Amino acid sequence: MKILVCITFILGSFLTLYAQGEAGISGKVSDVKGQPVSYANITLQRVDSTFVTGCTSDEKGKFVISKLEADNYLLQISFVGYITQVIRLDNLSRPLDIGTIQLADEAIMLQGVTVKASNVMKRVDRQIILPTDKQVKSSTSGYELLSHMQLAGLKVNSIERKITTVSGGSVQLRINDIVASTAQVQALRPDEVLRVEYIDNPGVRYADTEVEAVINYIVRRAESGISGGVSFTNAVTTGFGDDNVYIRATHKLSQFGLNYYLSYRDYDDRKVDEEQMFSFTEAKERRRELIGISTPFSYQDHSIEASYNLTKPEKYIFNAVFTENIYNSPHGDYGQLIKETEQKDLYNYTRSEYNYHSPSLDLYYKKFLPHDQFLALNVVGTYIGSDYEREYSEVHSEAGAPVSSYDYGTDGSRYSLIGEGIYQKTFDKITLTGGIKYMQAYTHNRYTGDVNE
Structure with a gap:
């Protein structure tokens, strides 16, 4: 019998300019054509519908809500003539950039449609999933984070660093829309991941007929600082090891x-x-x-x-x-x-x-x-x-x-x-x-x- 002992140690980042301990939300509001929606109403509520705070988007559609307590929230975005969108934010305890929120024209809304809160936003060609704070804290790499998110249609083996579709097809991994290597995804700090884009029907855009799905990690970056980490997976009784060391330095x-x-x-x-x-x-x-x-x-x-x-x-x-x-x-x-x-x-x-x-x-x-x-x-x-x-x-x-x-x-x-x-x-x-x-x-x-x- 082979005994495997996994030792994982991640060095914390330091000299970073973004705050780690204070929760906050930022993003941008646009219509489905990509045009910014100025002065949209942004309302933050707890899951029992208790009002917490609110603001409006600026002329470029951007908004920021800061100085929040760690909690479960509902973020509601509305504007006259558009369908209201509600995003569920579970265990929010860190700064979160949710990217661009697209509002659909109210004219295309069908009768009987009920607006529900979800941490999944659907686009024309992809799903955008916001990882929960619990998923982030229980993960030590990009592979483990994806495993805990349990996306439909994917099989994730975080130990062997393999991701396939349920049919065994290949999955292309990207970080900020750039093709990523095994080492880059392994070194990815889960607390840096803002959202995950899941494309389960990739088109010619990805120029690879063997790819059946694409995972794109959208990652925030510190304005300045150094981060690094090590990850060891080694056996006690036989020659077996998968080890990784990384360091990153950011300036502006x-x-x-x-x-x-x-x-x-x-x-x-x-x-x-x-x-x-x-x-x-x-x-x-x-x-x-x-x-x-x-x-x-x-x-x-x-x-x-x-x-x-x-x-x-x-x-x-x-x-x-x-x-x-x-x-x-x-x-x-x-x-x-x-x-x-x-x-x-x-x-x-x-x-x-x-x-x-x-x-x-x-x-x-x-x-x-x-x-x-x-x-x-x-x-x-x-x-x-x-x-x-x-x-x-x-x-x-x-x-x-x-x-x-x-x-x-x-x-x-x-x-x-x-x-x-x-x-x-x-x-x-x-x-x-x-x-x-x-x-x-x-x-x-x-x-x-x-x-x-």
């Missing part, structure tokens, strides 16, 4: 980040059991049982990431990320005893070794335009250098020469450049997306080996 509009993620396995007695069946057109089926024999297995997977982000809210975003992935697996070995009716027992042995490194540079720029439009440009350059060797042999249980053996290897290099430009405009009931994508790659592989049988 700029943020610098450094992440290091290490995943390793080192097993002395891995076993692989199999059953094989061979079907022939003019002969009976052959069945073989392969019983695993203890063999070593090990790998080390290193991910180093340096990033720079320059953001001016509602104006532009520039993001640059350099990543180096280094993978070394000296033992992907396994051995088996092969049993087959009316055949002598055989032993097989597979020895494999795999190494690669893959540096990449990702440059991203997004410009926000008036009337709910934006233009995004992305350029990614990558290199992959890999070396793979595999040997396989079968011998009789009695001593003797191998009855079957072969080996092969691949030494490969691949260079690629991907460029993309996207324009998007959101209307009342539809979203228009257009763009262009350029891809170029060069691959050079050298194959070696021999086959005796």
Whole structure:
């Protein structure tokens, strides 16, 4: 039995300019076309409808409510000619930017529709979910937060850092609309997450036909400060570890980040059991049982990431990320005893070794335009250098020469450049997306080996 002990330690941020202990709410009110709604009525109530405070949005549709006690609230936004929207805020105990609240024209409201409070806001192409304070406090990473939010249609494994749809499809993760790595989501502080955008039917905007859903963490940033943390998951009785260290420094509009993620396995007695069946057109089926024999297995997977982000809210975003992935697996070995009716027992042995490194540079720029439009440009350059060797042999249980053996290897290099430009405009009931994508790659592989049988 393997015993796993998870040790998680997060260093608190310091020198930050936003207040952590005082609850507050901020946001922006607009119509479905993206035009700001000035002087909208903002009312804050407790869940028993007791009035707490209120204000109006300014000429740009923005509002701020500060100096609140930790409690459960209902935020009501209303304006003449628009459908009132009520947002439920459970366990509010920190500053919360709920983003843009869209009010629909009252003319399209159907008879019998009842306005209900919810922490989920629906848009044309996505749902916007506000995490509760309880969910935030019980989480130590972006994966755990998503697990506690229990979004319909998603399967979240916070230990293995995997997120899929219930059908097993891939999920693209983003932070502030920028594609995020495993290390970035693991290092994400839940108390920095303002809201989560869930797109369960992504369109061509995301330019990846294998993506079945998109999760976009909207994260606030301190104006100035340094934050960091470490996360360790290690086994006591065997070689197993998933460890992460990160640090971020923010000054005004700029943020610098450094992440290091290490995943390793080192097993002395891995076993692989199999059953094989061979079907022939003019002969009976052959069945073989392969019983695993203890063999070593090990790998080390290193991910180093340096990033720079320059953001001016509602104006532009520039993001640059350099990543180096280094993978070394000296033992992907396994051995088996092969049993087959009316055949002598055989032993097989597979020895494999795999190494690669893959540096990449990702440059991203997004410009926000008036009337709910934006233009995004992305350029990614990558290199992959890999070396793979595999040997396989079968011998009789009695001593003797191998009855079957072969080996092969691949030494490969691949260079690629991907460029993309996207324009998007959101209307009342539809979203228009257009763009262009350029891809170029060069691959050079050298194959070696021999086959005796």
